[in-house]
Amino acid sequence: MHYLNISFTHKNSTMQIREKLSHKDDDDKKKCLERLLSSTHISEAILISTCNRMEVLCNCSDIPGATEHIFNMLSNRSGISIEELEGRADVFDDSSAIHHLFSVAASLDSMVIGETQIVGQLKDAFRLSYDNQFCSKKLARAMKSAFKCAAKVRNSTDISSKPVSMASVAVAKLKSLVDDISGKKALVIGTGEMSEITAKHLVNAGADVYIMNRTKHKAEALALECKCKVINFEELASAVNDFEILFTATSSSEPIITDSIINARDFDRYWFDLALPRDINYNKGERIHLYVIDDLKIIVDENMSSREHASRVAHGIIGRGIVEFFEWLNTQDTEQIIKEIYQRANIAAKEESTRAIKNGYIPKEYEEEALKLCEQTLKRFLHNMTASMRNSSQDAQTELLSGAMSAIIKENN
Known part of the structure; x- marks a missing residue:
């Protein structure tokens, strides 16, 4: 069996490609x-x-x-040609797939190096698949093992000492555009982790923050936690103006803000769309400064350079973690x-x-002793061989030995 990751x-x-490939809700992911x-x-x-990635991780018997199958499935769903998907995708198999997984979990593959959301997103993805028996x-x-390695990276480096997320990068961008956001009214639409981080950053900066969500009780819960106010989702058309x-940062599959509800105003508006698919689709020039995920790369690049040393240390931890994972995996296969x-x-x-007793070689009353003698003889014969297999479970002979013994077992089934 092999590990395969298509990323x-x-x-x-x-962003347009990632939008077409994204899966917003659990039902869509299950399908x-x-x-x-x-x-x-x-x-x-x-x-x-997630907003920055769509990946398929699988265990398979045949990589090609x-x-x-995966490219055909993604092409049929997204309407993107197989040729374009193949040209864009990063395909990892076996050890490179595990290396990529560990790097993602440690947030080294994120747009914002060291961001803290990805581990939670991976855990959610794993839980959905495992609970519904799509993985075992x-x-x-x-x-x-990836979660364990990511924890080592966080504990051994300062890569997440000042947690950075796409939301915090967006707020930082806002501060670079507006001299002082203290006292200014800010609307946060959505109640997920991205919205929570955004609201807390805005509150800390002194903004007058309002929370909006289709499900009002979720907006009320977030507003209570962040010390914000709530505005009804039905007021969206007036609120955007x-x-x-x-x-x-909602989970809507369609834009919730379009030209039809946008009116001209005599002040500048600063909008940040952190959703994928995007929440905002407008084409008017109404003094609106719109920033989407891919517009925040400058701040992201600065973040990467400041964490370069921590990243190098983290890659070393990941390398050792991969070696330990495959050594442990070989041990498990050998024991089986x-x-x-x-x-x-x-x-x-x-x-x-049984045959010896049936043929009269051994009296019936010695049946138990005969069985024990046979078992002990075979155990003594197998002892040195199986000990060698265990001892070699962490060197280059493992795959050869395991493959040979598996073939022998199958032939004698």
Whole structure:
């Protein structure tokens, strides 16, 4: 079995491409996972869909077959040609897939190096897949090791000492555009983690913050936590024309702010669309300064250079984590093979002791002793061989030995 990861991120795909590939709600993700597992090549799958990435992580028996199935499925869903998808995607398999997963979990592959949201997003993706039986032991091992490695990176470096997220970068951009946001009215639409971080940053900067969400009780809960006010979602059409500052990060599959509700105003408006697919679709020049995720790269690049040393240390931790993961994985595979060997040996001992008694070689009253003798003989014979297998589970002979023993077991089934 192999690990395979097909990745579309801010590094290789435009926002328009990522929008078409994104999966916003759990039902949509479950349907995608069902289609993934419809391939005979794929046994387990996890779907990671965030504002900056859409990735398929799977365990498969045939890498070319699984890859073809995934690209066909994504093309049919998004309307993007297979040729373009293949040209954009980063495809990782086996050790490179695990390296990529560990790097993502440690936030080294994020647009904002050191951001703290990605681990939670990965855990949510894993939980959705595992709870609905789209993945099992193979991917569970990889994900749990990735989370463990990410924790080591956070504890051993200062890469997240001053947590940075896309939301905090957006607020920083706002501060560079507006001399003083203290006392200014700001509207935050949505109640997810991105909206929560945005609201807290704005409150700390002294802004007069309002929360809006389709589900009002969620807006009230966030407003209570952040010490903000609530405005009804039904007032969206008027609010977009009244507020000077607006941040939106909803899970809507369609834009919620369009030309039809935007009116001219005699003041500048600063809008930040942190959603994917985007929440704002407008074409008017109404003194609106709109910033989307891909517009924030300048601040992101500055963040990357300031964390360069921590990133190098983190990559070292990841490298050691990958070695430990595959050593542990080899040990698990070896133990399973050894278990199967002893199970077959015990069956053979039972068959031979029964045959000896049936043919009169051993009296019936010695049946138990005969069985024990056969079992002990086989255990003594197998002891040195299985000990060698365990000892070699962390060197280059592992794959060769495991493959040979697996083949022998299959041939004798």
